[in-house]
Amino acid sequence: MPLSNIRIVLVRPTHPGNIGAAARAMKNMSLRSLYLVAPESYPSPQAMDRAAGAIDLLRDAVICDTLDMALKDCHLVMGTTARQRRIEWPGLEPDGCARRLLDGALEGPVALLFGQERTGLLNTELDRCHFVVTIAADKDFSSLNLACAVQILAYEIYRASQVYPGAHVSDFRDGRPVKGEEMQLFYRHLRAVLEQVGFLDPGNPRLLMRRLARLFNRAGLDHNELNIMRGILTSVQQNLGNLDKNTQE
Template sequence: MFLSNIRIVLVRPTHPGNVGATARAMKNMSLHHLYLVAPEDFPGADATDRAAGADDVLENAVICASLDEALKDCHLVIGTSARQRRIEWPSLAPESCARRLVEGAQQGPVALLFGQERTGLLNAELDRCHFVVTIPTDRNYSSLNLACAVQILAYEIHRVGLSELSANQADTREGRPVSDEDMQGLYRHMEEVLQLIGFLDPANPRRLMRRLMRLFNRVVLDHNEMNILRGILTAVQQHREKLDKNNQE
């Protein structure tokens, strides 16, 4: 079933009890793929106790040293955040987030990211996200327990996944969507070319690359589109190298 392509990713969790409660929340909603990025204290008795029978989810949890590992092969990444940021991320309501994940899961692995209990997701981690989802709360008390946040969004995913429309909906876009790894390669290539042509000053980069990442993350590229963009960047590099060579002669 396509729900098996949905990863719940906890980034730098500090409390093993929250990891266990997350496993329980996931299993309640037919989600079984838990990824932990640099957990502070796992495994442990607190995690097992709070899992309350979702031991299989805990035992199969994938422990990753970096976010790169957790997002490998994912073509859609959605992060959770309750805080306003200076540069706005494209935002989704919980139901829209669930629909995006369910539809994306029919094409391949997707990920829903939750940040550390105290800090949430850092800007560098949100840079990896195509969208950000915010759970509506009382504006005077917006902080949700990590496992509670997982439970709310897992419920939305389960509800959307049960609908006949989502279960049978086919993605009509041309080509396969690209992975997060491919997107990071594009951004590195783009940064090299922008420096090469003098558009990006590495000593004073401001927020150019972050804004460009927001732009391309909104689009969700397929492989054909990726190949076109990488081809353009390569052509620019080759043209610049030819100019430099002619100038030296």
């Protein structure tokens, strides 16, 4: 079922009551997969109290030390944000976000990220996102309570699941979607090659890798395309090695 593949990920939550309230909001909307990344205080009686009838979601919640662990098998990631960033990520309205998640959930695990109550998602955490979603609110007071934000987007997902047939993304893909851990390996490989050819200065990388991550996330590579990219990078490295040998000779 698509809804079972939609993962709600709370990143570095500080208030256990918000965790419990988020679990209740999820259960109201038939979402069951809760991931917690480095929660400050959990397990907690306060979380249990606020969860009311959603204790089962807290019991089954997956606790992760890092965001990498929470997203390693996800091929589509959405991030929530209430503020403008120096580099803009592709943005969606809540209803569009819900439809994209449902489409992606037909092919495997997908994730919707919510940041820490005080800071929201950091730029390094948004780097993992294919799209960001913003909930419309008063421009002078746009920061929503964490559990309220979860409730609004969970409602949009549930509503879309009742009426939206799904676009079947697999219809225009040659291979399976790429998992998060595979993309992270690709980015490390890409960075290493860019340093080798002198295109990226490791002492002053600026925002190059963030911009490239945004580009490839937007493209949505399938597994065959990823293998092609990795093959190109490996070929570059091999040819660089041959050049070094010829120079030495």
